[in-house]
Amino acid sequence: MLKMMPPKTFGMRQRPAGLLLACILSWAVFNGMNAAAEALPDRGPDTSDSVAQAFQQKNGSIFVGWPKPQAVVILTGELNGYVEPCGCAGKENQKGGLSRRQNLLRAITNAGWPLVSVDLGNQVRRFGRQAEVKFQSVADGLRDMGYSAVGFGPDDLRLPAEELIAAVAAVGDRETPFVSANVGLLGLDAGITPRFQIVEAGGLTLGITSVLGDQEAKTIRNDSLEMVSAAEALADIAPQMTAANCDHQILLAFTSPAESRRLAEAFPQFDIVVTAGGGDEPPMIPPSLTDETGVLVELGHKGMYAVAVAFFTDAEAAASSALQPVQKSSSGRPFLTQRIPLDARWGESDEMIQLLANYQLQLETLGLKGLRLGTSRHPSGRTFAGSESCADCHSAAYDVWKDSAHASALVTLEEAVPNRDHDPECLSCHVVGWVPQKFEPYEGGFLSRAETPHLAHQGCENCHGPAAAHAAVEAGDVIASEIEQDRLRSELTLDIATPEGRKRAVNNCLECHDLDNSPSFDFDEYWPAVAHPSESR
Amino acid sequence: MRRGPNAWIVAGLAAVVGTTIGGATAVSELLLRPLQIGEVAIVSALPSGPVPRLVTPEVTFDFGRMTVGQKGTHEFAFTNEGETDLELTKGATSCTCTISGLEQNTIPPGETANVKLEWKANPGGPGGDFRQTALIITNDPLRPEVTLTIQGKAFAMWDPFPSGIVFSDLQPDSVVSATAKVITHGVAPPVVKVVRVSQESNVITNPVDQDDDEVARAAEVADSPYFTATSEPLDPSVYEAIPGATGGMLLTVTTVPPLPIGDISNQLEAVFTIPDMRGDASEGGTATPEPPGGWIAKLAVQANVVGPLGVAGANWDSSRDFVRVGSISSATGTQFKLFLTAKGEHRDAVKPVVIETVPASMKVEIGEPSQIGDGVVKRIPISITIPAGSPACNHLGSQLGGLGRIVLETGHPDVPKLTIPVRVAVGP
Incomplete structure (x- = not known):
């Protein structure tokens, strides 16, 4: 005989288990989806799928198969005055610009990757009032983007010292990101910029310094700067950086790739050496420094690319996921590198557009006379x-x-x-x-x-x-x-x-x-x- | 009596089931979307059937040395070692690099096709390292993208280092020199005919596209009153280390006082010939014959001339020549640091003494002077404090009140008194 049974319900004792089941199931579904489909920082915050895909197919995909790194260092430099793509040939056909750069950094932060941003230097390429105004604007922009360390290029250091100091010196409690081991504005002991920086990200401690190459220093005639040779300066500060127990040390060397490599050989404590010069574009995979460890990073010219160096805790995970070779630091920590084209996939950042608008407004206010343009x-x-x-x-x-x-x-x-x-x-x-x-x-x-x-x-x-x-x-x-x-x-x-x-x-x-x-x-x-x-x- | 399910078992089961469902949902979503190159999910979900497999013996080619304007080409072989057709699509190339030879967009299994990259070395530009890339999109699931790279070094007829001479922070009476090297790439070292600094500047000439009458036109411009220039042959040890370099000159520019305060922009010119190069476009030399008047290397010579005393610091606004403090609270006050710099022959006489501050509550302390580098410039720190509890005031330079100031007696014979304007207001 078929006996009708009332619908089964959980009693008082059973109800909490049901609720728990529902909650945990929801949480797990949510987290499971996130874990499997966690967004890679491969586009700007507001970039559509179609735009992102179009520029992936145009200039290459990035971060292919990367697991979440322990920390990522984004390296930029040699902006050479190109604060934005001019748009003459269609902005979408050009790479570079501070606006896209900020959105790259923002995407990485939004993805939850611990980030350190570092710039080699040479923000301008000319001399005169416009270059001074531009340098100040770029310095402001780098601070707004949260850069941890910024070096000097020779064109930066040809600007009058008072302009440089106004742009780079610490303001109130806000420390300066500018750093140089061998160039001192108004003297190495003036304390306007530190000789190295120590930063932390993702539990890693990074020591960062910069030098201007000896050949490049010879091209600068500015008595308000104190300059010593790069090797002498590094010998001076290397023990201090080592004493800081950094997990990794980064050298920003504004000199030729050959000279940067020589400095790296003389000071093997640096895992990442960023060099000036080289080709118009960075190589796809930067070469190792010595003994197949470390990395010599070229950035290309005009700020069209950024380069990411990301550290991982698990070499096997990185190797099994990413479609590129895993490199190693001198301490054996695995890392991957990525050349990042700053194209339209990054969209525009309102803050940097406003910064550029303020720069244009300054030019308008100064006028051609205030910009001290010569006539011929x-x-x-x-x-x-x-x-x-x-x-x-x-x-x-x-x-x-x-x-x-x-x-x-x-x-x-x-x-x-x-x-x-x-x-x-x-x-x-x-x-x-x-x-x-x-x-x-x-x-x-x-x-x-x-x-x-x-x-x-x-x-x-x-x-x-x-x-x-x-x-x-x-x-x-x-x-x-x-x-x-x-x-x-x-x-x-x-x-x-x-x-x-x-x-x-x-x-x-x-x-x-x-x-x-x-x-x-x-x-x-x-x-x-x-x-x-x-x-x- | 039956017991309800154990809460821990339920939790564990839910976590496993939920994670599986979530993960599967996400993967299925990814697989249903169009191919997103680079997504790890695609790599981990390779089709099980036959696929194309791209093999490239090289993806980077080094041209070595090229003359500026010279065209170079290289063919990269693409072989399909898979089981189905390999499809190739052009992506983007660098601005001056072009892909050709990709007429065959489909490569059947077992066959090879060539992709040709063409590049013209820095046309209209200077020499230097170059690297250009081209992206090829493929349907090989393991190599959805291939980036081809060409690189090398382009040589112009002449390359300057640095590209111009800049004298920063000069004094009106400064007599200083700076040098620039010009490296040449002809068949022999250059013979310099004329070296000078002209009074006005023109475009830095492209060494390849130099007009025949460029030298004559430049000669019409008067000499600069502010600079002289000399030339001497570059020591072979300097240029021999540079691949392809065959000679060079060391150009020295020296300032001629009195220099006017402000910016100066002139042009260094060196007219030179290279023996046996007239009309010669042989390998190892230039692709362009020597112009009738010879080659002319032009470098910008710029200077910034300032007075004997300067002010620097984060708060110093050089556009408007005042110290920018802004509105501060009397409850907290503020402090900051400036530097006074002294240059020129009387720099050691500078011993500043504060004789007035506005607002009066502003405290100014002069620090110990020290020399910068080789002692041409003297640096004097100035510490400025507006202490907490300072009375309210407005010195923002508006109608409500003029700018504040720090007045110093300097000890400098030419500038005995220095007033540093300060833009500040103190509120509650």
């Missing part, structure tokens, strides 16, 4: 008239120009976010009458929309030469002989049908369409977009 005479000795002066006689050519991107070049700077129409490094190729590669105006070149509106945009005279005298003669404002009139006309003729004319034209284009701003420039491909008839009305 145009090699021809002539002055500029503006593209509108060409329109009456060369109407067909003018119409082609008017419809080209050249005719709105300044607008692209004005409408950029942040706007860059007060930045000499941008203006020089977006207006008439500047020396493109020196970022300075010629005498009589563009100054501002208000003062020289006729010289806005990339105009006719940047290729043909200054035409004020020619325009004045043709307009009858100045009386000239027929011979003189012909001479002025011929001086502005650019005939690309001749080898000499073509070479002159191509070289002229390359002043702006250079590797940084127009890497795929090819004269024959680009010329049809601006090809214009030579005859005048």
Whole structure:
């Protein structure tokens, strides 16, 4: 006989076990999913799957199969003034920039990887007021990003000492991340920057110092700095760093790879030696230092890449998961390295964009006069008239120009976010009458929309030469002989049908369409977009 | 009477089951998504059937020495040792590197195809080390990406080291020198015809694309009144260690006082010829014939000239020439440090004495002077304290109150009194 049974319920004694089962089951499902699908820090915080995947397939995947490291050191350097991709060739086609860098660091932190950020130095590459302002901005940015140690490059140290000190010195309770064993601002004993730093991450203690190479030091003529040889300085501080019982020691050596290797051999206590120089890009896998241990890290140029060195507790786990060889420190601790392209997969960081906007605002506030830009005479000795002066006689050519991107070049700077129409490094190729590669105006070149509106945009005279005298003669404002009139006309003729004319034209284009701003420039491909008839009305 | 399940057994069982379910869910989600290159889950869940298997004998090629502008190519062999077709797709390349020879995107099992990388060594740029990469995407589950690397060293006709000369923090009466080396890569050491510093600067000439009339144009510009230049042949021991270098010159630039306070930007020029190089583009030399007037090496010469006394410190705002303290609380006060630097022939006479501070509560202590490096600059620390309990004041430089100040008697004959403006306000 089938007996009806009431639905089974847990009694008072059974109820806690049921609740426990439900809670633990939920917790375990949650944790199980997290453990299996823990996000790798392979993209910016707000980057979509499609964007991340597109740039993985374009510039390579990163952290493939890495387990969570005990600690990761992110190495950057040789920014050389490239605080952001300029966008001339499409920002998505360019690598580098502080904004993407911050998002990389943020992604690593969000993934729960204990992080130490270190920069080799050489934030700028030029000399003058703009470089000083830029250095200050980058130094602020590095502090905001939480850098633990930052070295000096030779271009940094050519800036006036008072500017350097204002940018790098400790402010209140906030210690400076800048460090140098052999360069002392106002003296090694002035205490403005420490000679080494000790930091901790993931239970590891890291000692970090930096040196400027002896050859590089010889190129600096600045009496407000005290410099000693790199080897002498390292011999001085090495015992102190060893006494700090660091698990690993990092040397930032701003010198050639060969000289960095020599320093590493002389001071084998350094597991990670970061060197300047080398190729445009870092190698895929950096070489070992000695005895197949340690690592010599190249960073490439212009801050387009970062390099990660991550320490692990378990060599086998790292080896079984990652698709790359596991390297070892001198103490035997396993580590993996990763070359990280700073491309659009990282997105933009609001804080760094704001920092760059403030930098642009400073340039605007200082103005060309405040930036102490020099002016030079145009090699021809002539002055500029503006593209509108060409329109009456060369109407067909003018119409082609008017419809080209050249005719709105300044607008692209004005409408950029942040706007860059007060930045000499941008203006020089977006207006008439500047020396493109020196970022300075010629005498009589563009100054501002208000003062020289006729010289806005990339105009006719940047290729043909200054035409004020020619325009004045043709307009009858100045009386000239027929011979003189012909001479002025011929001086502005650019005939690309001749080898000499073509070479002159191509070289002229390359002043702006250079590797940084127009890497795929090819004269024959680009010329049809601006090809214009030579005859005048 | 039946007992309910043991709580510990339930907990353990739940943890195991839950973790398994969670892990399986996550893995299944990963497998259902499009291939995300590099995810460990893909590697651990390889298909069990036949797969392609890529074998490459090399992924890095060193070109060694190249002339700037010279084109180099190298073919990398891709062999499929798997059992199904190997599919190759171009990823990105570095800015000046191009992939060709990838017409055959599918490599059948057992066959080999070549991927050719082409590169033009630093066209329009200086010499130096180069490294360029190209990414190839494959359907080999164990090698979803292959990065090909080409590297080497490009040589221009001449390479400067450093690329310019900068004199920082000079005095108007400074007479100092600095040197730069120019390494040449012709068939013999250079013969220098002219070396000078011109008054105005132009673009640093690309040594490959130098115009024929570049030398004549440069000669039209007047000499700099602030610098002189000399040249001497570089000792062979200096350049012999540099691969491909065949000569060089040591250029020395010396300042000529009086120098104006501010920035100076001029240009060092060395016009030189290299024997037997006119029109010669033989291997080991330059790809471009020597211009009619000779080669012209141009280096920027820049200087920053300052007065005999300077102020430095984290709080010093050099753009506006004041000490930036801002608003502070009287309850806590503040303290910070500045440095006074003294340069020039009277530096040892500088012995600052405080004669006034505004606000009056600001305490200024002059420390012991010391020399920096070889003693050309003297450093004097200044400790500044606005103690807790200081009366409220506004010296922010607004309409409510002018800037505060520290006034020093310096002892310097040319600058006997120095006023250091201080932007500060003390509130409750």
